[in-house]
Amino acid sequence: MKQHIYPLRTKKLKGSIILPYFQGINGDRMVVPFIFWALFPLVLLTGCGGNDQKPEAQQGPPPKVKVAYPLRREVSEWDEFTGRIEAVDSVEVRARVSGYLEKINFVAGQKVKKGDLLFLIDPKPFQAQLNLTQAELERTQTKRELAKNDLARAEGLLKAKAISGEEYDSRNKGYREAVAAVRAAEASVYAARLNLQYCEILAPIDGRVGRELITQGNLVNGGGEATLLTTIVSTDPLYVYVDADERSILRYKRQHGPSLEGVEAQLEVADEEGFPHHGRIDYIAPSADPETGTVKLRGVFANADELLSPGFFARMRIRASEPYNALLLPDRALATDQAQRFVWVLNQEDKAEYRRITPGAHVGNLRVIKEGLTGQDRVVIEGLQKIRPGVKVSPEQITVGGEQ
Incomplete structure (x- = not known):
């Protein structure tokens, strides 16, 4: 069989694309498949390289x-819990008698001592009521003395059989009634004096007072619908309440006893790290919350610099193991x-x-x-x-x- 060699030729198509093909002996054109031209350089490299191999790339230095x-x-192991700071003492200051607010004697937010005057309700109506009850007391005391003298004379006349037994009983009961009237008048004086004292609204605890919730000149109510005037919260020490899981509580009780009183606790607030505040556990709830399965614990912490405030969120941790x-x-x-x-x-x-x-x-x-x-x-x-x-x-x- 005669072999034919087909010369390789190219044809330039529209644009810059060049299409290779072979020219047959009868003039037919045979287009070379694209995959051949994609693999052709590899064939040349393989054929021309012979048995010479390039050395492998050197490995890089060991990683540092x-x-x-x-x-x-x-x-020592510690368990951390998220909780909220609360005041040890917190009081809503309300009016105990009705009247017009005559004076506000504090600046909002200041620190107050127990017994400091906060508000003054107009005392004049209550002073008048006290004067009236004192006068009534004097009247009843006079009637009591008269009834006492009548009873003493009746006793002598009864011994002399100058009056009947019925007359003596009447004078005796009159004296007892006069004594009861004096006691009632004394109670009225005491109540009037209390109402007069209640015109001065004093701080019931040491702490920091809130803002005044009603301004001077307004009518305030006492009794069942007493007007809220302000609030006072204590600042040192403070409580921190957290909810501990059941497993932690069991571990603490086995380690420290059922009350956990005095167990070391530490505290940090939002911008702190390392739990810089030191305190102790002073309360554990007697029962677990059936909905969450947690038990409420309370830690008490000193706050002499008043950095902490009631209502802050805080993280409290409790010692969970011995060193x-x-x-x-x-x-x-x-x-x-x-x-x-x-x-x-x-x-x-x-x-x-x-x-x-x-x-x-x-x-x-x-x-x-x-x-x-x-x-x-x-x-x-x-x-x-x-x-x-x-x-x-x-x-x-x-x-x-x-x-x-």
Whole structure:
């Protein structure tokens, strides 16, 4: 069979596209498939290269990481709860008698002492009522003295049989009635004197007073619909109420006893860290809330500088364990593999090894490691994303707690 060689030619189409083809001996054009031209450079490189192989690319330097030995320290575990600050004492100051408000004797927000004058209701009507009752008391006292003298004379006449027994009984009952009238008048005087005293509305507790809720000159009501005038809250100490879960309460009771009274507690507010306020537990609710399964605890904290205010949200933590020796690592050294926590540990050849661990409680910015490590393990603290199992690394030694 005679072989034919077809010269390669090209044809320029519209635009800048060049289409390669072969010219047959009979003038037919055979277009070369596109896939051939896509693979053609590879064929040339393979054919021309022979058996010469390019050397493999050199590996880069080992990745740099920071490693540290776990910190060994005596720690105590704490449970943290979110709660709200409340005043130990809080009073709504209301009028006890009706009348026109004559004077307001405080500045809104100031600190007051128990017994300080806050408001004055016009006392003149109550002074007049007191004068009237005192006059009535004097009248009844006079009638009592007269009845007493009549009874004394009746006793002598009865012995002399100068009056009947009925007359004596009448004078005796008249005297007893006069005595009762004096007692009633004395009670009226006492009530009138109280009403006059109630015109001066005094601070019932030490604390910080709120704003006046009614202005001078208004009529205020006493009795069942007493007018609210202002409020006073104590500021030092303060209570913090939190809701603790059932498991925590059981652990605390086994550790400290059923009342939890005196158990150490610490507090921080929104802009604080490290729980700088120290106090104690002084109350535990006698029963759990059936809807939430939680038990209310109350801590008491000093507030001499009045930094804390009733109504603030706060975080309170309670000591949950006795002090014990533990291994600690920064939380960023821990990685997660599905539900399992692990760390990277370097062997003697500076190669990374996967190590499962059991983390414990937080202690500041560190985490207790319950299981999986010893104090002699070099743990990767920074650069975890560069590590693969068995990969050699370039470690930089740092100290836990002082690496920042």
